[in-house]
Each structure stands twice: as structure tokens, then as C-alpha cells.
Amino acid sequence: MATLRFLGACGTVTGSKFLLEAGSRRVLFECGIFQGSRELKEKNWAAPPFDPASLDAVVLTHAHIDHTGYVPRIAKSGFGGPVYVTPPTGGLLDYLWPDAAHLHEEDATYANRKGYSRHRPALPFFDADDARRALRLLRPVPFHERVELSGNLAFTFHRVGHILGAAFITVEADGKRIVFSGDVGQRDVPILKEPEPPGAADYLVLESTYGDRLHSGESPREELGRAVAETAGRRGVVLIPAFAVGRAQDVLYHLRTLQRESRLAEDLPIYLDSPMAVSAAELYCRSLSEHDLEMTELTDRGLCPIDGPSVHFVRDGRESKALNDRTGPMVVISASGMLSGGRILHHLKRRLPDPQTTLLFVGFQSAGTLGRRILEGAREVVIHGQQVQVEAEVRELPALSAHADQRGLLQWAGGLPAPPRATYLVHGEPAARESLAGELRSQSGWNLVLPEEGESVELK
Ligand code: ZN
Numbered sequence: 001m002a003t004l005r006f007l008g009a010c011g012t013v014t015g016s017k018f019l020l021e022a023g024s025r026r027v028l029f030e031c032g033i034f035q036g037s038r039e040l041k042e043k044n045w046a047a048p049p050f051d052p053a054s055l056d057a058v059v060l061t062h063a064h065i066d067h068t069g070y071v072p073r074i075a076k077s078g079f080g081g082p083v084y085v086t087p088p089t090g091g092l093l094d095y096l097w098p099d100a101a102h103l104h105e106e107d108a109t110y111a112n113r114k115g116y117s118r119h120r121p122a123l124p125f126f127d128a129d130d131a132r133r134a135l136r137l138l139r140p141v142p143f144h145e146r147v148e149l150s151g152n153l154a155f156t157f158h159r160v161g162h163i164l165g166a167a168f169i170t171v172e173a174d175g176k177r178i179v180f181s182g183d184v185g186q187r188d189v190p191i192l193k194e195p196e197p198p199g200a201a202d203y204l205v206l207e208s209t210y211g212d213r214l215h216s217g218e219s220p221r222e223e224l225g226r227a228v229a230e231t232a233g234r235r236g237v238v239l240i241p242a243f244a245v246g247r248a249q250d251v252l253y254h255l256r257t258l259q260r261e262s263r264l265a266e267d268l269p270i271y272l273d274s275p276m277a278v279s280a281a282e283l284y285c286r287s288l289s290e291h292d293l294e295m296t297e298l299t300d301r302g303l304c305p306i307d308g309p310s311v312h313f314v315r316d317g318r319e320s321k322a323l324n325d326r327t328g329p330m331v332v333i334s335a336s337g338m339l340s341g342g343r344i345l346h347h348l349k350r351r352l353p354d355p356q357t358t359l360l361f362v363g364f365q366s367a368g369t370l371g372r373r374i375l376e377g378a379r380e381v382v383i384h385g386q387q388v389q390v391e392a393e394v395r396e397l398p399a400l401s402a403h404a405d406q407r408g409l410l411q412w413a414g415g416l417p418a419p420p421r422a423t424y425l426v427h428g429e430p431a432a433r434e435s436l437a438g439e440l441r442s443q444s445g446w447n448l449v450l451p452e453e454g455e456s457v458e459l460k
Pocket of ligand 1: 062064162
């Protein structure tokens with residue numbers, strides 16, 4: 001009999017970690033860090049809730065750090081087994097882990113200089129060596145190829161349309177089928193192939209990020225076009241905080257399409273201001289096997305749909321700072337998506353006090369982040385220890401999110417031929433989780449469980 005332990009993303013959207021024990025095997029599905037409030041981030045520093053050396057393997061659904069950022073940490077403390085990913089996820093992690101290591105090292109240096117850490121000296125959460133060690137463990141496996149971990153344990157990746165390389169995982173353990181949804185993407189988003197249906201499952205571990213929300217029925221491209229045109233009309237700057245992998249490339253694709261169709265001025269400058277997002281954009285363009293029809297057709301005609309004369313890729317930090325001297329109209333897409341760090345912060349300091357600016361949120365803002373505070377109407381915020389007035393227009397475009405809304409989640413789960421024996425809702429804040437549970441319970445045959453962190457269940 002297999003046992004599943006929920007070690008993160010229970011009542012929150014980060015820190016995904018699910019430990020499956022079947023026979024003598026221990027496999028960790030997802031290995032993410034907690035993000036958001038200080039309290040959540042503190043949890044990353046606690047001793048791992050399992051012995052890393054005792055794990056046989058780690059399997060990851062997609063590259064986002066809240067699903068992968070804990071791997072270098074356990075690689076540092078004794079884990080040396082294989083880490084299974086899809087090939088595009090491996091390609092993204094080649095950039096993401098070293099980039100994260102660099103940020104952790106900078107944080108530690110800063111903490112030591114300012115002396116605010118409880119640890120003396122403050123050490124990085126993981127460093128470049130740990131990232132390299134973790135990268136050596138990666139075992140890329142194509143979608144739909146079954147991997148046998150032992151006689152009674154196997155898994156397969158399937159496309160889930162969330163970001164490049166994102167998968168849901170079907171696991172066969174002791175004769176039972178368990179599906180880990182990972183993050184479920186929306187249908188009809190640009191660039192990537194559509195999410196595949198989940199197939200049969202005895203047990204389903206389902207995300208619930210937008211479990212209580214419905215994205216607007218309007219085309220996200222139209223809404224984006226309107227927000228940008230209005231801001232450009234008053235010669236303002238549109239600031240778009242975006243996860244460097246996923247949203248940034250989609251937004252760019254939509255903006256370029258609007259320009260090609262002459263619905264936005266062809267010469268409106270668009271800056272992609274994040275080295276990580278630039279590298280990911282290049283990988284998106286090269287990953288031909290993952291492209292949807294429209295992207296394939298454009299690529300075949302020799303058009304790179306996320307590049308063009310008005311698009312400027314900004315890698316250099318000085319070039320990024322120099323954008324502060326420019327006046328609008330222009331669009332700046334920069335990370336981090338929840339305003340928890342990165343170059344977006346210096347843009348905010350410069351642009352938030354300016355009523356001509358539009359701050360346009362296109363992704364989920366989790367509780368405790370600066371993004372959430374501004375979205376909820378804060379008129380003054382503190383950035384790098386400095387008070388900053390919020391005079392900019394603040395808009396939200398959740399329809400551009402990489403996550404399916406409640407309808408999308410129900411539709412995807414509805415692809416199961418029959419309700420599973422149990423469905424475990426994870427990766428959602430309490431209201432979202434409750435709401436999705438309510439909707440599923442109202443359909444006959446669904447048995448919903450909202451696991452607490454640390455809880456263990458037997459998959460009989
Ligand atoms: Zn994700």
C-alpha cells in the first residue's frame with residue numbers, strides 16, 4: 001500500500017512537496033520553496049521533513065521555483081538521486097537554479113553588510129555550487145514516455161499547458177493510479193499546446209490557485225490592448241510585473257500580435273527587462289515541439305512572434321536602470337511577478353508616484369507580498385527602505401494568468417472518466433480551496449480532502 005505525505009502547498013500556493021512511499025521506494029513529487037510572507041519564507045530554512053539521502057528520486061511538474069527551488073538545498077544535504085523533468089523544464093532550470101543561487105548569494109551578502117540576519121554570518125539558501133550539483137542530477141524524460149522506478153512504481157509526464165515544459169504526472173503505484181495536476185494551464189493561450197485530459201485516476205492531487213475566481217470572458221489580448229493603448233494615450237508607462245518564465249513570454253506575444261495587427265502603434269517600445277525572461281524567451285522560440293498551431297505557422301513564415309523591431313531585450317543592469325530616465329509611452333515587463341524582489345522594484349520606485357503610469361498585474365499575487373498589498377489598494381508602500389506613494393493606476397488582468405480559473409479547473413478535472421476515490425486539493429489559499437471543494441462536492445461521486453501540511457494518507 002502506498003502512502004502520500006503533504007509537505008507544502010497546503011492552504012497556500014507555494015512550497016509544493018508531496019512524498020510518496022510505495023514498497024521500499026520513497027519519491028518526492030515536486031520540491032518547491034515557500035514564497036510570500038516572512039513566516040512562509042522562514043519555513044524554507046527549517047530542517048527538511050524527511051531525510052534527503054533516503055529519497056530514491058524527485059519528479060518535478062514544471063520549472064517554477066515554488067515547485068523546484070528546494071532541489072539544490074537537498075542536493076547540498078545528501079540527496080544524490082535522479083531528478084526527473086521534461087526536456088524543456090530541464091532547459092529552463094539550467095537558467096533558473098543558477099539565477100536563484102545568485103539572488104540567494106546577494107541576499108546573504110546584503111544581510112551581512114546590514115547585519116540584520118539572525119545567522120552570523122548569514123549564508124545563502126543555496127549557492128552556485130549547489131545549483132550545479134542539482135543540475136547534474138537532472139534526467140530529462142519526454143512527454144508520454146513511461147518511467148519505471150521499480151516493479152510496482154512508474155510515472156508518465158503529460159502536457160498541462162501552464163508554462164513551457166509543464167506537465168501533470170500520472171503515477172502507477174501498487175496497482176493504483178495517482179494523478180498530480182501540477183499547475184493547470186488555461187486553454188487557448190498562445191505559444192503552447194493545449195492541456196491534455198487527465199485520464200483515469202484513483203487519486204487526484206489537484207491545484208486550486210484560482211479555485212474561487214472566474215477570469216473575465218473577454219479576450220485577454222483585447223483587455224491588454226486597451227490598458228496599453230489608454231496608458232500610451234496619456235504618454236504613460238505600462239509596468240507589467242511577470243514571472244520571468246511563462247507570463248513574460250505570453251504578454252510579449254500578445255503585444256506583438258496587437259502591433260502586427262496595427263491595433264497598437266508599431267513603434268511603441270516594449271522592454272523585456274529581466275535576463276532570466278530573455279533567456280526563457282529564446283528557449284520558448286526554440287522549443288518547436290511544444291508550439292501550438294498559430295505559433296508553428298508564424299515560425300514557419302520566419303516570424304518570431306515574440307520578437308520584433310519594437311522589442312528590446314534588456315540583460316544589462318545599467319541598461320535597466322537607464323530606463324528610469326526615459327519617458328513614456330512605453331511598456332516595461334520585468335520580474336519578479338509578485339514584486340518580491342528583482343528589477344521591477346527600481347521601476348516601481350520611479351513610476352508608482354506618477355499618475356500617468358499603469359501598473360498592470362497579470363499573475364497571481366499571493367498573500368503577504370508587496371504585489372498583493374498594492375492590488376488591495378495600499379496608497380503608500382516601502383521599497384528598499386524608502387516610502388513610495390502609489391499614484392499610478394493599478395489594474396489587474398487575471399485572464400492572462402498561467403492558471404486555469406475555477407471553470408477551467410472543473411473542466412480539466414471533468415476529463416476524468418469517473419470521479420477518483422479521493423481528490424486532494426492543494427496549491428490554493430483557504431478561500432480558493434474551499435470554493436473549489438464546494439463546486440466539486442456538488443457533483444455526484446466526488447470525495448474532497450483538504451490536507452493539512454504534514455498530513456499523511458494511505459492510498460488503499
Ligand atoms: Zn507554476
